[in-house]
Amino acid sequence: MKKIKSxxxxxxxxxxxxxxxxxEDQCISICCGTGCRAYGADEVADEFIxxxxxxxxxxxxxxxxxxxxxxxxxxxxxxxxxxxxxxxxITKDDAQxxxxxxxxxxxxxxxxxxxxxxxxKKIVSEYEIPFYKYQQRKVFKNNGVIDPTQINDYFAVGxxxxxxxxxxxxxxxxxxxxxxxxxxxxxxxxxxxxxIKWELLANQPNRSIKYLVCNGDEGDPGAYMDRSVLxxxxxxxxxxxxxxxxxxxxxxxxxxxxxxxxxxxxxxxIALDQARKLGLLGKNILGTELSFDIRxxxxxxxxxxxxxxxxxxxxxxxxxxxVTRPPFxxxxxxxxxxxxxxxxxxxxxxxxxxxxxxENFAKIGTxxxxxxxxxxxxxxxxNTGLVxxxxxxxxxxxxxxxxxxxxxxAKIKAVQTGGPSGGCIPVDKFDLTIDYESLTEAxxxxxxxxxxxxxxxxxxxxxxxxxxQFTSEESCGKCTPCRxxxxxxxxxxxxxxxxxxxxxxxVKLEELAYIVKSGSxxxxxxxxxxxxxxxxxxxxxxxxxxxxxxxxxxxxxxDLVEYRVIPVKCTGCQRCVAVCPTGAITGPRAKPHNLDxxxxxxxxxxxxxxxxxxxxxxxxxxx
Amino acid sequence: MENIELxxxxxxGCDTSNLIPILHAVQKELGYLSPESVDAIAKHLRxxxxxxxxxxxxxxxxKFHPSGRHIIKICLGxxxxxxxxxxxxxxxxxxxxxxxxxxxxxxxxxxxxxxxLGACALGPVVVVDDKYHGQMNVGKTHALLEKLQGKTEQTxx
Numbered sequence: 001m002k003k004i005k006s007x008x009x010x011x012x013x014x015x016x017x018x019x020x021x022x023x024e025d026q027c028i029s030i031c032c033g034t035g036c037r038a039y040g041a042d043e044v045a046d047e048f049i050x051x052x053x054x055x056x057x058x059x060x061x062x063x064x065x066x067x068x069x070x071x072x073x074x075x076x077x078x079x080x081x082x083x084x085x086x087x088x089x090i091t092k093d094d095a096q097x098x099x100x101x102x103x104x105x106x107x108x109x110x111x112x113x114x115x116x117x118x119x120x121k122k123i124v125s126e127y128e129i130p131f132y133k134y135q136q137r138k139v140f141k142n143n144g145v146i147d148p149t150q151i152n153d154y155f156a157v158g159x160x161x162x163x164x165x166x167x168x169x170x171x172x173x174x175x176x177x178x179x180x181x182x183x184x185x186x187x188x189x190x191x192x193x194x195x196i197k198w199e200l201l202a203n204q205p206n207r208s209i210k211y212l213v214c215n216g217d218e219g220d221p222g223a224y225m226d227r228s229v230l231x232x233x234x235x236x237x238x239x240x241x242x243x244x245x246x247x248x249x250x251x252x253x254x255x256x257x258x259x260x261x262x263x264x265x266x267x268x269x270i271a272l273d274q275a276r277k278l279g280l281l282g283k284n285i286l287g288t289e290l291s292f293d294i295r296x297x298x299x300x301x302x303x304x305x306x307x308x309x310x311x312x313x314x315x316x317x318x319x320x321x322x323v324t325r326p327p328f329x330x331x332x333x334x335x336x337x338x339x340x341x342x343x344x345x346x347x348x349x350x351x352x353x354x355x356x357x358x359e360n361f362a363k364i365g366t367x368x369x370x371x372x373x374x375x376x377x378x379x380x381x382x383n384t385g386l387v388x389x390x391x392x393x394x395x396x397x398x399x400x401x402x403x404x405x406x407x408x409x410a411k412i413k414a415v416q417t418g419g420p421s422g423g424c425i426p427v428d429k430f431d432l433t434i435d436y437e438s439l440t441e442a443x444x445x446x447x448x449x450x451x452x453x454x455x456x457x458x459x460x461x462x463x464x465x466x467x468x469q470f471t472s473e474e475s476c477g478k479c480t481p482c483r484x485x486x487x488x489x490x491x492x493x494x495x496x497x498x499x500x501x502x503x504x505x506x507v508k509l510e511e512l513a514y515i516v517k518s519g520s521x522x523x524x525x526x527x528x529x530x531x532x533x534x535x536x537x538x539x540x541x542x543x544x545x546x547x548x549x550x551x552x553x554x555x556x557x558x559d560l561v562e563y564r565v566i567p568v569k570c571t572g573c574q575r576c577v578a579v580c581p582t583g584a585i586t587g588p589r590a591k592p593h594n595l596d597x598x599x600x601x602x603x604x605x606x607x608x609x610x611x612x613x614x615x616x617x618x619x620x621x622x623x
Numbered sequence: 624m625e626n627i628e629l630x631x632x633x634x635x636g637c638d639t640s641n642l643i644p645i646l647h648a649v650q651k652e653l654g655y656l657s658p659e660s661v662d663a664i665a666k667h668l669r670x671x672x673x674x675x676x677x678x679x680x681x682x683x684x685x686k687f688h689p690s691g692r693h694i695i696k697i698c699l700g701x702x703x704x705x706x707x708x709x710x711x712x713x714x715x716x717x718x719x720x721x722x723x724x725x726x727x728x729x730x731x732x733x734x735x736x737x738x739x740l741g742a743c744a745l746g747p748v749v750v751v752d753d754k755y756h757g758q759m760n761v762g763k764t765h766a767l768l769e770k771l772q773g774k775t776e777q778t779x780x
Binding site for chain 1: 639640641642643644646647677678681682683684685699700701702704705706707710713714717718737738739740741742743744745746748753755756757760761762765
């Protein structure tokens with residue numbers, strides 16, 4: 001690879017790459033995101049390559065290992081271009097058949113297609129599937145098309161054209177103006193306007209070093225969109241950061257990634273190397289005054305690192321304990337130098353804004369929340385995966401239309417947004433539009449974008465307890481209300497789920513929640529009580545059932561539940577007998593089984609495997 | 624220890640911001656942070672051992688004891704939790720006779736729980752030696768353990 005020395009050279013290179021690629025050429029793109037890899041997509045892709053080479057199609061048929069396509073539920077996913085034929089649940093044994101029939105003979109193989117349960121028909125094209133059809137993919141647009149380890153793929157989809165435009169046509173102030181005009185707000189959750197942050201950084205006087213940081217410490221359990229962008233389209237982050245560097249006069253960039261994301265680290269390392277070799281990172285980029293390089297920093301497993309001052313501590317090699325603001329990082333950040341920290345998705349939006357114009361970006365969304373947002377739609381929902389939707393869409397549309405409704409027979413009860421800092425929004429509030437303000441008003445928050453769907457088999461007390469367990473473990477320990485308060489709240493919740501709750505516990509819980517909220521320094525403590533408060537606001541009845549009746553309506557809290565076999569429904573199929581880890585269920589084939597409550601450890605395995613609803617998780621009364 | 628010296632040579636000794644990358648590199652080499660390696664790091668960066676312990680113990684990724692041959696990570700993120708990850712974790716604990724965070728006496732298995740692996744669509748997720756196993760249930764847990772134990776015996780014989 002030769003260094004690109006000017007904007008014109010970049011344009012020449014890109015048009016050369018574009019003209020060498022015919023959009024009508026056949027290409028198989030195989031999703032190799034972490035989700036599909038877990039289903040074995042890597043082996044599937046290797047098998048496709050093997051079969052292709054065996055058939056002598058090496059030069060005619062391109063096979064791409066791409067980043068996450070989003071529809072993780074159906075993985076491994078295979079899309080055949082140019083027809084955009086979408087095949088799901090592909091194993092390596094299917095490679096031969098697909099290449100032979102679909103690629104060579106043009107036949108669509110029905111058994112691999114997506115079946116739409118609502119319309120009751122099979123769907124051929126990726127874009128016709130409801131899961132994709134109702135999304136508005138901007139940041140994610142190229143994830144399923146490019147190979148993240150090939151920078152040329154990024155050039156082919158217009159990559160680095162935004163940087164070229166900025167360097168040749170715009171002044172730094174104009175770039176900041178453009179970002180401000182677009183109305184882009186931080187996608188990490190808090191929603192601070194990005195343009196204003198940049199302006200503050202640009203206006204720091206007489207500083208030789210300014211840092212730009214990409215916050216990829218995606219700690220919220222249940223959210224993984226940042227990982228998918230980092231894995232699937234790393235160059236778009238670099239381009240965003242380079243534009244930011246030009247606008248703010250920064251010279252050093254950092255990408256902070258969770259160590260739990262090994263594939264993202266691998267792809268970033270490869271992509272950084274390629275960008276450096278082409279001179280897109282380093283000194284005098286494209287022959288201009290701009291000099292900027294990016295360092296990759298691996299996290300070490302502390303949730304609090306997502307908080308910007310804690311992240312700076314971690315980068316400096318300390319315990320990641322947040323510090324008081326002001327001074328804000330834009331004044332005094334890493335090693336005392338001005339630092340602007342933006343989320344992965346925010347950076348990925350920058351090249352889009354420059355390419356398509358701030359006005360076009362601002363057309364999408366609501367008055368105060370512009371653009372699109374990626375959500376991870378997970379939990380008890382049929383179509384799990386990553387969805388990119390315009391701001392202002394309702395929860396109902398996401399859950400029912402894109403998500404396809406509940407995964408099982410149980411009804412959906414609530415959606416949890418914003419991770420451990422957010423709250424549960426009940427089903428009767430599903431008309432709520434998704435934007436920063438309305439979610440905050442509902443007691444939750446945007447957060448990084450996890451949408452965890454819960455159905456009637458999910459116990460709200462248990463969910464709240466889960467989050468408190470999480471925040472109490474992840475509290476850095478600096479502020480007493482957070483360190484001790486979260487623990488005490490957890491203790492009360494444990495008391496409730498074990499059947500020892502008392503009426504005043506709910507009062508104490510609420511009181512503690514407000515103390516922790518107001519007495520903590522950083523976002524972790526300030527928002528840790530949110531799950532408790534929203535649950536008490538919307539699901540108080542469920543708490544009271546636990547406390548007063550000592551019952552768990554969802555049959556989750558173990559001390560309040562006892563399992564038994566319903567003899568009239570049991571067909572004696574022995575599936576539960578096979579799965580019971582303690583041998584509590586016995587009985588001959590074809591006769592109703594017997595469940596010994598003495599041996600039962602309430603692991604729920606039988607309840608989940610029974611096809612005939614013959615196992616009941618009864619709520620019992622503990623005196 | 625020679626390997627540790629080689630690792631340390633790659634990092635500038637004057638810059639304490641290298642501490643976490645060094646800890647990562649050392650742990651990758653040894654599997655954990657041995658007392659000797661902590662000594663060497665302290666000398667290299669000219670900082671106290673207590674500072675290193677303070678930082679390393681803050682982050683959940685760093686370990687001070689050797690891990691088992693197979694590392695079983697159970698995801699306890701929200702999405703996995705609502706799909707019953709806790710039950711899977713308890714099943715592993717019961718089958719292996721250890722608690723999460725511990726290692727079996729024969730150093731065959733280490734059991735760890737993690738907050739979120741970002742494979743939420745496949746919940747509950749278990750990762751064994753960096754291989755993902757999605758949509759776990761109690762039955763699959765048994766099969767997986769049997770396979771692992773079988774494999775172990777085979778390689779020994």
